[in-house]
Amino acid sequence: MPARTSRWVRRATLTVALAGVYVALALHGTAPGGWRLRTLVQSPAEVAEAARRAHRAARLDRFAEERVEPGGVLFIGSSTIEYFDLAAAFPGANVINRGIGDEDLAGLRERFAGAIDATACAAIVLYAGAVDFHRLGRPPEEIVEGVDELLDLASSSAPSARVLLLGILPGRGHSAAMAARLARANGALQGLAAARPMVSFVNTARPPVTEEASGALEPRMSRDRIHLNQGGYKEAASWILNADEAVGRLLGA
Numbered sequence: 270m271p272a273r274t275s276r277w278v279r280r281a282t283l284t285v286a287l288a289g290v291y292v293a294l295a296l297h298g299t300a301p302g303g304w305r306l307r308t309l310v311q312s313p314a315e316v317a318e319a320a321r322r323a324h325r326a327a328r329l330d331r332f333a334e335e336r337v338e339p340g341g342v343l344f345i346g347s348s349t350i351e352y353f354d355l356a357a358a359f360p361g362a363n364v365i366n367r368g369i370g371d372e373d374l375a376g377l378r379e380r381f382a383g384a385i386d387a388t389a390c391a392a393i394v395l396y397a398g399a400v401d402f403h404r405l406g407r408p409p410e411e412i413v414e415g416v417d418e419l420l421d422l423a424s425s426s427a428p429s430a431r432v433l434l435l436g437i438l439p440g441r442g443h444s445a446a447m448a449a450r451l452a453r454a455n456g457a458l459q460g461l462a463a464a465r466p467m468v469s470f471v472n473t474a475r476p477p478v479t480e481e482a483s484g485a486l487e488p489r490m491s492r493d494r495i496h497l498n499q500g501g502y503k504e505a506a507s508w509i510l511n512a513d514e515a516v517g518r519l520l521g522a
Contacts, residue, residue: 321371328369329380332387339389341365342519345381346396347372349438352496358506359520365390373400374415381419385426392516393423394509396435402454403440403495409454412437417461420468431515434462435505436473440495441486448484469513471505478504 311319328351341363344350350368367384369376377397385393397419398412416434423432436455439448455474462470478490478501486494490501497505510517 325369337365337388338363340391342392343388343390344394345384347400350396362521371400382422382426392431392519394433399437402437412454413457431513432468433471433512433516434468435471438473439486443485471508471512
């Protein structure tokens with residue numbers, strides 16, 4: 270083979286190898302342009318699901334590494350909990366954040382009892398069902414059934430722990446039909462809490478976090494369509510502090 274042809278073959282081989290390395294890195298999210306490239310071989314839904322799984326795995330790894338003092342207040346649920354700056358909201362309190370963004374009831378159920386056992390918590394603040402309601406569009410009855418199972422797990426794993434069950438937050442600009450569906454879900458969740466002596470319900474779908482007329486999430490209290498901003502969390506923290514005397518004491522009320 271002529272020397273010039275041999276050099277061309279080596280260069281072409283190296284180029285193909287480097288391209289293969291880049292594609293592999295991009296598909297695994299460690300090189301720029303990965304999302305666009307992944308959408309060429311996966312549907313947007315598959316890409317989003319892969320991102321959810323990767324985020325969940327990273328959060329679980331972090332939880333496993335974190336050491337906490339027993340007797341604290343465990344905050345657990347989806348992204349509304351993950352984004353909650355607990356140290357700022359409850360300064361000096363023993364607070365434990367176990368939120369995982371975009372986690373549905375099935376995912377929460379998988380880790381719920383384990384999180385209670387691992388943290389040896391004295392109280393639980395639970396935000397569950399929002400992903401099932403907003404993203405998955407599940408009926409209120411199905412959501413309430415799933416939350417009831419979580420409350421059963423809390424009762425068996427930590428029978429002396431108080432539980433604050435947070436109502437599902439609305440979204441910005443939701444329709445009248447969505448508002449009615451949310452009211453049905455939150456009404457049933459409140460009923461669950463009322464039937465259990467160790468559980469209190471915190472109504473989060475109320476002003477000033479929501480608009481007076483529509484009941485939708487107040488833009489001034491939210492960072493995006495379904496998440497609170499700093500002002501919204503300040504209101505939520507005040508509701509939590511006043512919802513249950515025993516939990517309030519643990520949080521420094």
